[in-house]
Amino acid sequence: MSVNKVILVGNLGKDPELRYTPSGAAVATFSLATSERYKDREGQQQEKTEWHNIVAWRQLAEICGKYLHKGKQVYIEGKIQTRSYDDKDGNKRYITEIVADQMQMLGGRGDEGGGQREGGYAPRGGNRQESRPAQQAQRSTPATPAYEDFADPPFNPDDDIPF
Amino acid sequence: MSVNKVILVGNLGKDPELRYTPSGAAVATFSLATSERYKDREGQQQEKTEWHNIVAWRQLAEICGKYLHKGKQVYIEGKIQTRSYDDKDGNKRYITEIVADQMQMLGGRGDEGGGQREGGYAPRGGNRQESRPAQQAQRSTPATPAYEDFADPPFNPDDDIPF
Amino acid sequence: MSVNKVILVGNLGKDPELRYTPSGAAVATFSLATSERYKDREGQQQEKTEWHNIVAWRQLAEICGKYLHKGKQVYIEGKIQTRSYDDKDGNKRYITEIVADQMQMLGGRGDEGGGQREGGYAPRGGNRQESRPAQQAQRSTPATPAYEDFADPPFNPDDDIPF
Amino acid sequence: MSVNKVILVGNLGKDPELRYTPSGAAVATFSLATSERYKDREGQQQEKTEWHNIVAWRQLAEICGKYLHKGKQVYIEGKIQTRSYDDKDGNKRYITEIVADQMQMLGGRGDEGGGQREGGYAPRGGNRQESRPAQQAQRSTPATPAYEDFADPPFNPDDDIPF
DNA sequence: TTTT
């Protein structure tokens, strides 16, 4: 019953740090700058930069560690998460991070890209029919497209297409 | 290198239609209304309604078919897709649809809910260590949280947590 | 060259607090809960709640103060912002907030609503021609719609429509 | 009570077309490509391109007409809108467009940028107090930041700041 | 019609 979604386009302040948990899961962290321009009361153009702590896990972490670098412009989609930890004086501290579930490299040539999703999903589908029913080819074309016309299951257009 | 994302909150115009492809994949379709209020030049409050064609596949289709109904308020996240088809006169026609990959029921109690994603993802992880290393419990609390402090891999907080 | 966008659907943890700056600007603050369900390693359904600090300014603050209350479900669109302040021991602390620029009440009847934007924008347009050229009514209908067919300038459909 | 939001990152297929309505409002139109990669059933990498019809009005239209060009990578935020028109045979046709309300140029150097919003908003604020109350400078630093600590009204940090 |  709720939505927690963040969309950022910004530049990395440093190269990502890639680490591994004891059980072997990759985790990449980096900071991302977004900036906003505004005019102050003297009418001067000013700029204000916001720094975001980005965390990526598993396959997406590996890709971030491999392809991102300081200054790179990226699109990040994820969720907001606040963790608590105890600082050196034993006080509870909070840190807010963006847990990425999608990353897109933007802009530069020399930047090989492709959208990347978190998680390394298993392939869909499986035992699908190779043969297409003959009558499908003969179906008439009604004014309203029937369900057979849905040409595109998400993420795997070749899978399970009914015509 | 691109992003195609739609976020809608609106109400169903009718009950969803749930169908199956020849190979057995579920597909649900429904129309969703969003409305915008504005003042016309006479200063009268006006309302303009936009109708969106929503398509959901597989597990998400099943959930839509089972739980959604006319009038229900939902959050939809997905992508824009334009399909072509031939109308009864043989002319090429285009229809733009929103292929949903997330749906959230909103509003009413009596609406059991929970976020729903397209696809029925397999569980992550697998062979994870059950035992937690003893030294983890003794670690000091540095000013900067270490990677062991990342408490929350996305979607499966219990999996692969390093402390 | 950057984007900083947050979209939340959640419920208020308390009634909003509405205050005014010395110069008279309204500011509303409230916390918003979003929750995520997941299965732990014992296969038990678990829920994790994230609390977001929301800040709204000016007209949007007034609306939040007037219409929102504890438990209300809302859609919030805004940006992430981290402020620093000095705590009682003189240490620099950081707090991350969502500065709202749109709010939508969701769900309940008895909730009069309508999308609300930050800022109290001035009306658009101004000296527009009341008379519509006669030939507009006679224009033919080409296969490709001309610019005159754009029926809908955003947010104010009656303003500046060319036909 | 509804949300209709689109976020796109893609490349222009052609230079934008900039036109003016009879009453003088600028309107820019262009098509934007987003592409998705997927593996077909032979395991071959495939690409599917989606073309979006973008419409921008007024000040944003002028900026698009001036700075965008074929191939340029942009971020677009807007809403989905379907218009109807009559084709040359007198049949009602529908076209779905994205009415942009924000545009960001991405990527290229040689691309002067800055976020652009639809509408040419009037400046906020106005007669604000120049002098800051003396006691503000002396306030103590409580554990919980008070409202006076809100350092940043959106879009105009210098306006109406209470300390 | 773009881009990788």
Next chain:
DNA sequence: TTTT
């Protein structure tokens, strides 16, 4: 700490 980035970028324009």
